[in-house]
Amino acid sequence: MSEKEKYLQIRREAMWTGITLLILIVFWVLAGFGLAGVDIKVFGLPLWAVAGTFGVWIFAMVLVKLLTTFVFKDIDLETDGNPSRKGGQP
Amino acid sequence: MNGDISQLLPLLGYMAFMIGISFYVRHQQQSGLMNNFVKTYFIGNRDLGGFVLAMTTVATYSSVSSFVGGPGVAWNVGFGWVYMAVVQVTAVFLVLGIFGKRVALLASKFNAVTVVDIIRHRYKSDLLAEISAFIIVLFFCATMVAQFVGGAKLFEAVTGYSYVTGLILFGAMVVVYTTIGGFRAVAITDTCCAVMMMIGIMMLVYFVLQAGGGYDSIVAHLETNRPDMLEPLSGGKMPYGLYLTQWILVGICTIALPQSVVRGLAFKNNKSLVRAMLIGTFVVGFMNIGVNLTGILGQGVMTGAPADYGGTDSIIPRIVVTAMPATLASIAIIGPLSASISTISSLLLVGSSAIIKDIYLHRQERKGNKPGDGKLRILSMLATAVIGAIVFFIAMTPPSLIWLINMFAFGGLETAFFWTLLLGLYWPRANKTGAMLSMVGGTVLYCLAQGMGFKIMGLHQITIGITVSLILFLIGSYVGKPEDKETLGDFFPE
Numbered sequence: 001m002s003e004k005e006k007y008l009q010i011r012r013e014a015m016w017t018g019i020t021l022l023i024l025i026v027f028w029v030l031a032g033f034g035l036a037g038v039d040i041k042v043f044g045l046p047l048w049a050v051a052g053t054f055g056v057w058i059f060a061m062v063l064v065k066l067l068t069t070f071v072f073k074d075i076d077l078e079t080d081g082n083p084s085r086k087g088g089q090p
Numbered sequence: 091m092n093g094d095i096s097q098l099l100p101l102l103g104y105m106a107f108m109i110g111i112s113f114y115v116r117h118q119q120q121s122g123l124m125n126n127f128v129k130t131y132f133i134g135n136r137d138l139g140g141f142v143l144a145m146t147t148v149a150t151y152s153s154v155s156s157f158v159g160g161p162g163v164a165w166n167v168g169f170g171w172v173y174m175a176v177v178q179v180t181a182v183f184l185v186l187g188i189f190g191k192r193v194a195l196l197a198s199k200f201n202a203v204t205v206v207d208i209i210r211h212r213y214k215s216d217l218l219a220e221i222s223a224f225i226i227v228l229f230f231c232a233t234m235v236a237q238f239v240g241g242a243k244l245f246e247a248v249t250g251y252s253y254v255t256g257l258i259l260f261g262a263m264v265v266v267y268t269t270i271g272g273f274r275a276v277a278i279t280d281t282c283c284a285v286m287m288m289i290g291i292m293m294l295v296y297f298v299l300q301a302g303g304g305y306d307s308i309v310a311h312l313e314t315n316r317p318d319m320l321e322p323l324s325g326g327k328m329p330y331g332l333y334l335t336q337w338i339l340v341g342i343c344t345i346a347l348p349q350s351v352v353r354g355l356a357f358k359n360n361k362s363l364v365r366a367m368l369i370g371t372f373v374v375g376f377m378n379i380g381v382n383l384t385g386i387l388g389q390g391v392m393t394g395a396p397a398d399y400g401g402t403d404s405i406i407p408r409i410v411v412t413a414m415p416a417t418l419a420s421i422a423i424i425g426p427l428s429a430s431i432s433t434i435s436s437l438l439l440v441g442s443s444a445i446i447k448d449i450y451l452h453r454q455e456r457k458g459n460k461p462g463d464g465k466l467r468i469l470s471m472l473a474t475a476v477i478g479a480i481v482f483f484i485a486m487t488p489p490s491l492i493w494l495i496n497m498f499a500f501g502g503l504e505t506a507f508f509w510t511l512l513l514g515l516y517w518p519r520a521n522k523t524g525a526m527l528s529m530v531g532g533t534v535l536y537c538l539a540q541g542m543g544f545k546i547m548g549l550h551q552i553t554i555g556i557t558v559s560l561i562l563f564l565i566g567s568y569v570g571k572p573e574d575k576e577t578l579g580d581f582f583p584e
Contacts, residue, residue, distance in 0.1 A: 003583035010191050011516060017187030021180055021342065032173045036322050044309040046320050049169040053176050057375035060179040064371050067187065068364040075191060075360060079199040 006075050016071040020063050024056070031055045097249045097420045098259070104286075104424050105263040108279050108431075112271030119274060127463045128451065131272035131470050132203050132443040133355045136194075138277055140365025143357045146280035147182050147366065148373045149432035150349050152287065153233070154240035155496045156378065157426035161385030162402035165409075168312070168319025168386055170328035175378040177341040182370030185345040186354070190363050192515050193354030199580065202355065204440070205348045205511075206448040212514045213522040214577055216452070221529060223444035225506045226348055229499040230437040231481055236495040238485035241430035247407030248423045257485060264431040265478030268438045269471050273356065276435045283428035284373060290425015291380040293418065294410070295387065301413035302390020312389060319386065335550040339497065343504035343556060346511050349436050384409070434481075442473040497550070498540055505532045505555030509563045518582045523570025524563040532559025 001009070032052030040047040116123070122130035129135075138146070156175075164171035193208060200211050206226070210219035238261050245256030267275060302308045318325030344350065357363050388409045396402050406426070410419050446469055454461055461469075506529045513520040536555030539545070546554060572578070 006195065007583050010195065014188045014192065014516065017184060020187070021184060024180060025337070028177065032322055044306065044313075045169070048322060049173070049320060052173040052322070053169065053379050056176045057179055057379060060183075060375065061368065061371050064183045064367050067183070068367055072187075072360070072364055075195070077191060077194045077198060077359065079195065 001075060003079070009073055009075055013072055016067055020067050024060055024063060027059050028052065028056050031059075097416065098251065100421045101259060101424060101427070105260060108282070109263060109267045109270070111278050111282075112267035112275040115271045115275040115278065119272075123272075123467070124463070127467045128443075128447055128470065129201075129203050130274075131467075132439060132447060133352065134272075134274040134277065136356055136358060138353075138357045138362060140357075140362040141369060142277050142281050143186075143353060143362055143366035144182065144369035144373060145284040146277040146432075146436070147186070147350060147353050148370050148377070149280040149284040149287070149428070150436040151178075151181055151344065151347075151433075152284075152374070152377055152429050153433045153496055154237050154244070154426055154430035157287070157381055157429045158240055158244055158406045159403055161381050161388075162405035164382040164385030165388045165392070165405045166396050166402055167324045167327050168316065168321075170319075170322050170324040172379055172382045172386070173322055174328065174333055174336050175382050176375065177337050178344075178378050179371055179375040180341045181344045181350075182374055183367040184342070185347075185350045186363055186367050186370070188345055189351050189511065189515070190354045190357065191360070193351060194357065196515075196581070197355045204355075204443050204447050205351045205507075206444060209510060209514065209525075210448075210452075212520075212573075212577070212581060213525050214573060215522045215526070216456075218522060218526055218529065219452070220449055221526075222506070222510075223448040225503070225529070225533060226444045227441050227477070229502045229506075230349075230441040231477070231484075232495055233499040234434050234437050234441075234481040235484050235488075236499070237430040237434050238481060239488040240496075241427050242485065243403075243488070244407055244423065244426055247404065248410050248419055253488070254486065257482065260427050260431055261434075261482055261485065264434050265438065265475060265482065268435040269474045269478065272470075273439060276439055277356070279435060280432045283432035286428040287377060287425045288373070288380075290422050290428070291377060291384065293414070293422045294384045294425075295380060297413040297418070297422075298384055298387045298391060298409060302387055305387075308387055308390035311393070312386075315393070316389065319389070329548075331547060331549050335553060338556060339501060339504070339550060339552045343508050343552065344500075346504050346508035347500070348503065348507060349440050351507075351511065352440055434478075438474055438478050438481075441477050442470060445473045445477075446470050501540075501550065501552040501555055502533055502536055504552060505536045505559050508556060509559050513563060513567075515581070517567075518578055519567050519572060520563070521567050521570050521573050524566030524568075527566040528559040528563035531562045532556070 032048050035048040035051050038047050042050045119130055122135055160175060196202065196208055200207060202208050206219050206222045209222050210216065238257060241260055242253045242256040245251065246253045267279060299305055312319050322328065357366065385405065388405060391409055391413055392399060399405060399408055410422055414422055509528050510525045514525060532555050535558050536551055539551040539554050545551065
């Protein structure tokens with residue numbers, strides 16, 4: 001990968017991380033405030049109190065898994081100008 | 091349970107273990123410390139695996155106030171507080187996903203050891219770098235004082251020993267092991283701390299459920315007596331504005347905290363980064379939900395008004411004392427104290443790197459001097475110890491309102507670094523004028539607004555700081571000259 005390609009890939013990953021955040025925010029709003037009026041009980045608690053906390057947590061882990069599987073790529077984290085260092089590849 | 095020496099043994103053993111780790115790490119890294127002391131001492135050898143990277147990021151980020159102050163409020167507010175706290179699941183994957191590889195690659199290019207090094211290269215300004223270092227040291231000291239005070243107060247309330255005894259027991263020890271072991275010791279001790287935090291939470295949940303007569307009976311109590319605790323707005327105690335500012339303050343903007351970004355300089359490879367994002371998200375969610383849930387379940391143990399117990403800050407210590415057998419309480423308390431020391435250790439080291447690497451060493455190099463490794467070794471350790479000692483002595487006469495000091499410093503660092511880092515690393519047009527205006531103007535205005543208690547629409551001053559610093563950044567970047575071709579070529583390769 002050239003320096004430019006590396007930069008573009010890193011920028012792409014950063015952008016998708018941001019998009020992940022936006023999706024999570026929307027989910028958070030819907031799962032909490034969105035379900036606040038629903039009269040369903042889970043473990044004796046109102047649905048929103050479970051979905052807005054445990055639900056958001058689990059959803060975040062799923063999103064991060066998707067993000068790191070489909071967007072993140074292995075990049076040699078050494079620059080061309082500094083080839084003596086090692087450890088860039090797993 | 092006052093003054094029983096066996097109460098102190100678990101903590102004493104734990105702290106001794108931490109110091110043992112620092113000596114071991116010191117010994118293990120001997121060759122690195124001989125060849126390149128500053129780098130090895132301040133960021134290790136870029137060899138953190140996913141698990142340790144996740145744990146040290148979470149432990150540094152989770153402070154004693156998330157263990158004591160926060161859950162105390164949850165006890166009074168209910169599930170709205172957990173709903174708000176869960177926004178922190180973003181904290182780890184955002185900073186690692188947005189800055190992790192970017193910073194790692196740049197650090198390898200410039201041989202950078204600190205976040206300020208990167209800022210210096212990007213904006214080609216020594217003044218900006220020194221202002222950054224100054225802001226870091228200033229706000230870090232405030233945060234560390236808050237951590238010391240919070241930890242020592244908790245210690246006093248739970249063990250019955252004095253505040254000062256606690257401060258010496260865990261406070262002085264954290265300064266010692268950070269000074270000796272440097273970054274690698276911080277990363278490993280942080281990992282132990284994160285594990286102890288999780289164990290502490292699980293113990294608390296278990297005993298609080300027991301003492302409160304079981305889950306069903308506590309929930310039934312809430313339904314009958316405190317229905318407000320089962321609503322997101324909590325009968326007016328949780329306004330929408332609070333949710334909004336918490337998203338900014340403890341969610342999104344935390345990506346710019348220098349103590350988190352610096353972890354981008356320390357991980358081993360792509361795989362460790364990805365693993366850390368996953369593990370970190372799990373751990374931060376576990377802790378924030380678990381600890382605040384404990385606060386709510388505390389309703390089963392204590393049903394009075396906050397004032398009956400001396401304010402919400404006293405709730406968690408009370409729960410520990412009433413719900414747990416004394417011997418276990420002295421183990422459980424290691425969890426929250428771990429939250430405190432793991433934050434202090436990282437801040438101490440980044441603070442000392444700001445003084446030694448970003449200010450002293452750079453000035454010497456500019457003058458053409460090259461201080462020897464022996465001298466740097468002594469100075470680096472001295473700086474770490476001295477910052478630690480100063481903060482320690484301020485904490486001896488504690489300022490009040492820890493939670494607020496902590497949040498004040500969080501907001502200040504975010505205002506100073508959010509746009510400077512985010513736009514600097516991803517927007518070619520960003521330049522020195524913009525960064526300078528944004529960092530200085532934003533931070534000063536944020537502090538003024540805090541000092542005068544000025545708010546817009548009742549929102550936390552972070553909203554003012556982050557907006558003003560963005561506006562100033564954009565004005566500066568469009569009015570001032572772009573950085574030279576060479577710099578831009580380094581950062582945005584064509």
